[in-house]
Each structure stands twice: as structure tokens, then as C-alpha cells.
Amino acid sequence: MCPADQTVATNNNDHLVQSEDPEHPANLIPSSVANSTTGDGLPTSIRQGDHIFIAPSGVQKELMQPHNIFVLQWPTPKYPASDRNYIRKPLKLNPSACTPLFLTAFEQGAGCCIHTHSQWAVLVTLLVEREKGPDACFEISNIEQIKGIPRGKGKGMLGFFDTLKIPIIENTAFEEDLTSGLEAAMNKYPDTYAVLVRRHGIYVWGDNTAKAKTQCESLDYIFQLAVEMHKLGLPWVK
């Protein structure tokens, strides 16, 4: 990762990322990246009205600043990348390589999407592959924390006796190439709010930033618990 670029383009809609409000997306993205507890980097994207705020690619997390944030006018074409409607592009930086995956989550109505390289998430993808085969998804039930995950849009939260199911897609050489796998998983599991990426991490989204963050943290807790349960020979589904 390279150090954050401190250069600010002039006449580049700087006002879109300048706010005293700590809850403004341009402030929330750097602060949540710096304070992440669920994996290195934590690229994040937030939709506020018809603006999408996107973290820069490869910026050291504690150095990310609001003026490093990209802004897209929503809706925007997902492909080709050159057609995307950037209304703010910081000089000498590139938007996160996760951008088309974030846009896929926004197409589904998300207000925020987070990508982490959580080691617990990675370990779970490896355990599922070994125990259940490559096409299986992660499943767990009878764990209190699954009540922190929605049952589906407008369907409330999962209950203690429900089974949480998170699809797993295969990793690709380049982040952008995960997009078709993410789209396929969302079609197959229309109620999911997360997709695991084997040997890589997870994408988690929510109706808004607070929900995406709490769902991300709940899932990280559940994955860590699942790894420990596996070590003790305890089944994930009763």
C-alpha cells in the first residue's frame, strides 16, 4: 500500500467531501477504515441520496483523509469503468478496486457496502470447502448473535432458531472480476446481506452505514465463534 496522496484537485467538487459533521460519508469512510476491527484495509462505500462515496485504492488506512474520497453521481453505469459518472476524482489516486462490487450492492438497494479481509471469514471459507464441497454456503444456527443479521429486506431479523446462510464465491486474480460471482450469489440468495469470497474475505452491505457496520461486526464474531467451534468438534447447525 502506498501513502495517502495529500494532493487536492482544484475545482473538483471539493465541497462534496468537506463537512464538519462526523456522520458525513466523506468523514465516516476514513474514520471507520482507521477504526476497523474486522480486517486490514476495509474498503467502504456509502450512498447518500444520489451520491456514492468511494474510498481510494491502496491507501494506508490511518492516512486516509476526506479529500481522498471519490464521488459518483448515482445511478451510474457499472461497466465499462470509463463510463462511470465521477463528479469528484482526487488527483493521483484510483477508486477502490471494489467499486463495481459496491455498485452491485447499491443496485440491490444498499446504503453502504463494506469489504474486509477478515481472517475469520477466510478460515470459514476454507472449512466449508473441506467439509461440504466447493458449492456449499456457510450455515449456522442456534447462536444468539445471528439475531443481528436481517432475514431479508423488510423481513425483520433472523431468530435464534433460524439458520443463517452466507453464500461463498471463488476468488479471482483481480478484485473487479469478482463482480459476476457476486451478482450470481445475490440472485441465488436474494435475502442475503453478505457474500464470502474464498481465501479472500467478505462483502457485507446494509440499508445504511450503521446497519452495514453492525452486520459486519456480528458476522465477524460469528465466523470467529464458528472456527473455535470447529476446533472443538462442535457442529454449526443443530
Ligand SMILES: CSC[C@@H](O)[C@@H](O)C(=O)COP(=O)(O)O
Ligand atoms: C492486500 S491488497 C488486496 C486488494 O487488491 C484487494 O483485495 C482489495 O480488496 C481492493 O483493495 P482497494 O485498496 O480498495 O483497491
Ligand SMILES: [Zn+2]
Ligand atoms: Zn479484497
